[in-house]
Amino acid sequence: MSTHLNTILEHLQTLPTLGGFGGIIDTVRGTYDVDHVTYYAVSLGIDARELEQPDVQEFQDIDGVILQTGRKVAAVSYPQDWLRWYVEANFHESDPVLLGASASFDPVDWAELSWDSRDEREFRSQAQEFGVGNQGYTVPVRGPGGQLALFTINKQCSQDSWQAFLAEHRTDFMLLGHFMHQRVLKLVGVEQAASARPLSAREKDAMRLIARGMSRGRASEALGISENTFRVYIDSARHKLGALNIPNAIALAVHRGIIPPV
Amino acid sequence: MFTLVYGNDLFDFPRLANEMFNDRRVQFKEDLGWDLDIDPEGREIDHYDLMNPLYVILKNDHGRHLASGRLLPTTGPTMIADHFSDLTDDVAIESSLIWEVTRVFVAERGKDSVRNAARLMWGGAQIGLRAGVEFYVSVTPKYMTRVFAACGWPAEIIGEKVTEKDGHLCACLWEINEKNCDALARKAKIDAGSIDLRVHRKPIRAPQTKALNPAFLPPVAPTTPVASKIC
Numbered sequence: 001m002s003t004h005l006n007t008i009l010e011h012l013q014t015l016p017t018l019g020g021f022g023g024i025i026d027t028v029r030g031t032y033d034v035d036h037v038t039y040y041a042v043s044l045g046i047d048a049r050e051l052e053q054p055d056v057q058e059f060q061d062i063d064g065v066i067l068q069t070g071r072k073v074a075a076v077s078y079p080q081d082w083l084r085w086y087v088e089a090n091f092h093e094s095d096p097v098l099l100g101a102s103a104s105f106d107p108v109d110w111a112e113l114s115w116d117s118r119d120e121r122e123f124r125s126q127a128q129e130f131g132v133g134n135q136g137y138t139v140p141v142r143g144p145g146g147q148l149a150l151f152t153i154n155k156q157c158s159q160d161s162w163q164a165f166l167a168e169h170r171t172d173f174m175l176l177g178h179f180m181h182q183r184v185l186k187l188v189g190v191e192q193a194a195s196a197r198p199l200s201a202r203e204k205d206a207m208r209l210i211a212r213g214m215s216r217g218r219a220s221e222a223l224g225i226s227e228n229t230f231r232v233y234i235d236s237a238r239h240k241l242g243a244l245n246i247p248n249a250i251a252l253a254v255h256r257g258i259i260p261p262v
Numbered sequence: 263m264f265t266l267v268y269g270n271d272l273f274d275f276p277r278l279a280n281e282m283f284n285d286r287r288v289q290f291k292e293d294l295g296w297d298l299d300i301d302p303e304g305r306e307i308d309h310y311d312l313m314n315p316l317y318v319i320l321k322n323d324h325g326r327h328l329a330s331g332r333l334l335p336t337t338g339p340t341m342i343a344d345h346f347s348d349l350t351d352d353v354a355i356e357s358s359l360i361w362e363v364t365r366v367f368v369a370e371r372g373k374d375s376v377r378n379a380a381r382l383m384w385g386g387a388q389i390g391l392r393a394g395v396e397f398y399v400s401v402t403p404k405y406m407t408r409v410f411a412a413c414g415w416p417a418e419i420i421g422e423k424v425t426e427k428d429g430h431l432c433a434c435l436w437e438i439n440e441k442n443c444d445a446l447a448r449k450a451k452i453d454a455g456s457i458d459l460r461v462h463r464k465p466i467r468a469p470q471t472k473a474l475n476p477a478f479l480p481p482v483a484p485t486t487p488v489a490s491k492i493c
Contacts, residue, residue: 103268106392107394143337226435228418232397232435
């Protein structure tokens with residue numbers, strides 16, 4: 001588990017309200033040394049309450065905003081001028097990133113999108129004029145009741161260094177996108193979290209062994225399964241508990257009385 | 263060589279989609295005898311096809327269907343968690359880092375079938391790697407595990423059972439990493455850098471969820487399964 005994720009997890013765990021979410025965006029930005037980070041819940045699902053008045057808060061330290069309206073939440077570090085122009089110019093109707101990622105579950109590397117039409121090229125060049133980096137990576141997160149959130153990393157760099165950067169961090173970004181979405185659901189009071197399924201006996205066994213400090217190799221031997229099967233079971237347990245990493249999952253399982261404290 | 267397309271966009275490739283669903287009927291319904299619904303056009307389409315899966319489709323030089331598989335994230339409904347958790351110690355597998363592959367089809371054609379299977383698996387492995395996903399899981403007929411092994415990416419068997427209805431089934435697991443992709447590329451005899459693996463992405467259109475309704479796919483006259491006429 002990367003140290004980057006631990007840094008962000010520590011920050012996320014102390015987050016009391018959605019108002020502090022801008023700080024998380026900034027932590028992610030600093031941790032991975034990227035230009036911009038956005039979390040945008042296109043829909044919080046049918047269970048989210050509708051807000052009539054949008055609740056807009058500006059980040060304290062950086063040029064970003066948190067917006068909550070209807071069933072949408074956004075926390076965006078892009079320059080505020082760009083956000084205002086994006087809304088005014090109705091770019092949500094033609095933004096290739098938004099449209100492409102909204103129809104997918106695999107992450108979208110912006111470089112692989114079609115930038116062929118005049119409108120698409122114009123959109124990209126305007127974004128860059130406002131300070132949006134040339135490279136981007138957007139992870140779609142889907143959930144029950146039509147939930148859809150997009151987590152984006154944006155950076156100004158060459159194609160080669162971007163590919164190397166992605167190769168190193170893409171698993172982190174997949175985890176982060178899903179985890180941030182879970183936190184936002186909790187903070188806005190939506191009950192439909194990642195999984196409704198309880199842990200099976202086997203997942204509890206696996207968690208217990210890991211909690212005791214046993215290595216994956218020894219624990220899988222003890223359970224009579226392959227190490228990769230063990231990893232899959234542990235990761236399923238992590239996901240069901242709504243945790244970002246295994247230590248976090250163990251702590252949550254103990255706290256909820258699912259496994260005994262060591 | 264590849265078409266990577268979401269279910270909601272399949273009607274941009276009506277001929278290829280029809281060939282895939284027809285080949286699935288031949289393999290899973292007729293050859294394996296699985297109890298599957300077939301639509302009036304002879305296509306095997308189940309309710310996971312309506313959940314906007316990502317299809318990895320391998321085509322021959324003439325653009326005809328050679329091999330395919332269907333990807334779904336395990337954070338949503340999957341076959342392995344919904345119907346086969348008895349094969350995985352009652353663990354409902356679900357994680358943002360694990361995807362499911364189902365309905366793996368490879369046209370049978372002597373030596374080429376292994377190469378085609380390796381090409382398909384290489385494409386799937388690359389997509390998983392690119393997404394940051396760590397594992398694929400699948401429930402497949404037992405004989406497919408020999409095909410996977412011949413391709414250089416053997417599946418780990420999590421569990422297996424022999425059923426009267428569906429025959430010998432295995433819950434399979436693959437770890438996705440660079441090493442496995444390289445092994446597949448060698449078996450597939452492909453120059454990995456030269457192959458376009460971009461997903462066909464189009465703006466959302468309404469009504470999105472109706473896209474796979476057979477009414478949206480133009481019907482085709484029943485044909486001999488493509489598997490038997492590839493040359």
